[in-house]
Amino acid sequence: MTKILIVGGGYAGLYTARGLERQLGAAEAEITIVDPLPYMTYLPFLPEVAAGSIEPRHAVVSLRRHLSRTRVIQASVTFVDHAAKVATIQPELGEASTLEYDVIVMTAGSVSRTFPIAGVADEAIGMKTIEEAAAVRDRLIGNFARAAALPLGPERDRLLTTVVVGGGFAGIETIAELRDFATHLLSRFPEITFDEVRFHLVEAMGRIMPEVSATTADWVVEDLRKRGVDVHLETQLQSAQDGVCELSTGDRFGSDLIIWTAGVMANPVVRKTDLPLDDRGRITALATLQVAKDGVVVPGAWTAGDVSAVPDKSKTPGPGGFCVPNAQHAVRQAKLLSKNIVAVLRDEAPREYIHDNLGAVAGLGIGNGVFQSGKIAIKGPLAWLAHRGYHVMAMPMWERKLRVFGGWWNNFWLGRDIVELSAREQPRVAFETFASRPKPKVDA
Numbered sequence: 256m257t258k259i260l261i262v263g264g265g266y267a268g269l270y271t272a273r274g275l276e277r278q279l280g281a282a283e284a285e286i287t288i289v290d291p292l293p294y295m296t297y298l299p300f301l302p303e304v305a306a307g308s309i310e311p312r313h314a315v316v317s318l319r320r321h322l323s324r325t326r327v328i329q330a331s332v333t334f335v336d337h338a339a340k341v342a343t344i345q346p347e348l349g350e351a352s353t354l355e356y357d358v359i360v361m362t363a364g365s366v367s368r369t370f371p372i373a374g375v376a377d378e379a380i381g382m383k384t385i386e387e388a389a390a391v392r393d394r395l396i397g398n399f400a401r402a403a404a405l406p407l408g409p410e411r412d413r414l415l416t417t418v419v420v421g422g423g424f425a426g427i428e429t430i431a432e433l434r435d436f437a438t439h440l441l442s443r444f445p446e447i448t449f450d451e452v453r454f455h456l457v458e459a460m461g462r463i464m465p466e467v468s469a470t471t472a473d474w475v476v477e478d479l480r481k482r483g484v485d486v487h488l489e490t491q492l493q494s495a496q497d498g499v500c501e502l503s504t505g506d507r508f509g510s511d512l513i514i515w516t517a518g519v520m521a522n523p524v525v526r527k528t529d530l531p532l533d534d535r536g537r538i539t540a541l542a543t544l545q546v547a548k549d550g551v552v553v554p555g556a557w558t559a560g561d562v563s564a565v566p567d568k569s570k571t572p573g574p575g576g577f578c579v580p581n582a583q584h585a586v587r588q589a590k591l592l593s594k595n596i597v598a599v600l601r602d603e604a605p606r607e608y609i610h611d612n613l614g615a616v617a618g619l620g621i622g623n624g625v626f627q628s629g630k631i632a633i634k635g636p637l638a639w640l641a642h643r644g645y646h647v648m649a650m651p652m653w654e655r656k657l658r659v660f661g662g663w664w665n666n667f668w669l670g671r672d673i674v675e676l677s678a679r680e681q682p683r684v685a686f687e688t689f690a691s692r693p694k695p696k697v698d699a
């Protein structure tokens with residue numbers, strides 16, 4: 256029985272496990288997936304979660320529910336000794352233990368990439384996890400409530416100022432969705448005016464969204480500006496110390512919500528392995544998704560998704576000739592990866608990964624979006640419908656598709672839910688405040 260260990264149950268890990276479950280008999284292989292989280296997160300939905308259009312739980316997929324034959328271990332892989340074929344795993348509670356395997360699949364994804372800018376590590380939040388997206392939603396709504404109770408002044412301005420750093424897809428979708436949500440919130444907060452609510456997008460390059468044409472990107476910038484977003488191009492965030500943003504242009508403003516979306520890097524856990532890495536810390540691989548050192552296959556090791564440097568053999572290869580870190584690649588690589596593992600186990604030849612980009616589609620708030628495929632660009636409501644249609648179908652599992660679609664349907668008729676539940680982070684406060692305690696013993 257071949258022991259297959261999958262490190263990371265995100266896009267690539269979940270689809271690899273599902274592929275292996277389908278193709279391998281129960282007597283052929285024992286599949287194990289290790290992830291500190293019990294779910295796969297559908298990251299393209301995070302901006303809509305932050306904007307209250309999708310319930311946080313609907314944007315994640317339970318691994319235990321949807322993997323029937325795979326052993327799910329909720330823990331972090333902290334070390335891999337591939338020469339000995341042993342991985343060390345650390346659960347949240349208890350001692351670390353080791354796991355032996357025959358085949359390893361490294362799909363640990365990526366993490367937010369930051370630069371050593373004062374205040375960013377302490378004040379900013381990313382947009383890479385469901386927890387971050389839900390916290391941003393709560394913070395935005397909570398800040399409206401706090402600001403509404405304050406007189407005009409710097410503290411009120413700070414609460415009503417949101418900053419997004421990074422003009423890639425994630426950053427643009429985030430700021431566009433949040434601006435739309437904030438405008439919607441104004442109808443429930445008569446104490447606050449449109450002009451008081453400030454949104455700043457800070458992008459170091461001279462343009463946004465490298466995945467779309469310059470004309471489409473310019474249209475998005477204009478659209479954001481019309482909706483009240485200050486777009487700062489060719490501008491760097493120089494400090495966020497104590498929540499005060501200082502830009503390279505000399506602009507300075509306080510913000511209670513600084514969202515960092517300026518890039519990702521391969522999960523640093525791969526540095527705790529003996530697998531080969533490139534200069535950007537990604538696991539080097541062949542187009543067959545086999546881990547390879549200087550073009551020579553490392554037997555029994557496979558990789559896919561954001562953590563890997565997979566040669567891009569399509570007509571329009573990504574930077575440096577490698578696949579860019581996106582879900583389109585992660586899912587398709589994982590599907591092929593599972594087939595290739597099975598092929599190699601059965602002494603057949605693995606196939607190369609070749610995928611031509613399908614285009615890019617982004618939601619920019621309710622009823623607004625942008626779609627680009629080659630020279631074809633669609634903007635506005637049609638692109639928004641394409642965005643929702645594509646993503647609800649791409650969301651894994653019908654059970655999840657229906658929950659997401661059901662939420663949109665309900666919101667269409669009932670409006671977005673604007674309740675914030677940040678108090679859940681201190682759930683015992685109410686009980687503790689009123690709980691009876693034993694009287695202190697009085698010494699005889």
Ligand SMILES: Cc1cc2nc3c(=O)[nH]c(=O)nc-3n(C[C@H](O)[C@H](O)[C@H](O)COP(=O)(O)OP(=O)(O)OC[C@H]3O[C@@H](n4cnc5c(N)ncnc54)[C@H](O)[C@@H]3O)c2cc1C
Nearest residue numbers: 263265266267298299332363364560561580581582583585
């Ligand atoms: C806001 C946002 C919007 C996006 N929108 C799009 C889009 O519209 N279209 C698109 O194509 N792409 C989009 N992407 C990119 C896409 O989501 C990623 O490229 C994709 O998730 C990569 O899949 P992955 O499996 O490599 O990593 P992930 O899906 O991130 O999965 C990695 C998994 O590894 C686990 N893990 C981490 N450390 C360990 C460890 N030590 N041990 C075990 N497990 C570990 C994590 O918990 C996670 O479950 C977006 C990304 C973001 C952040």
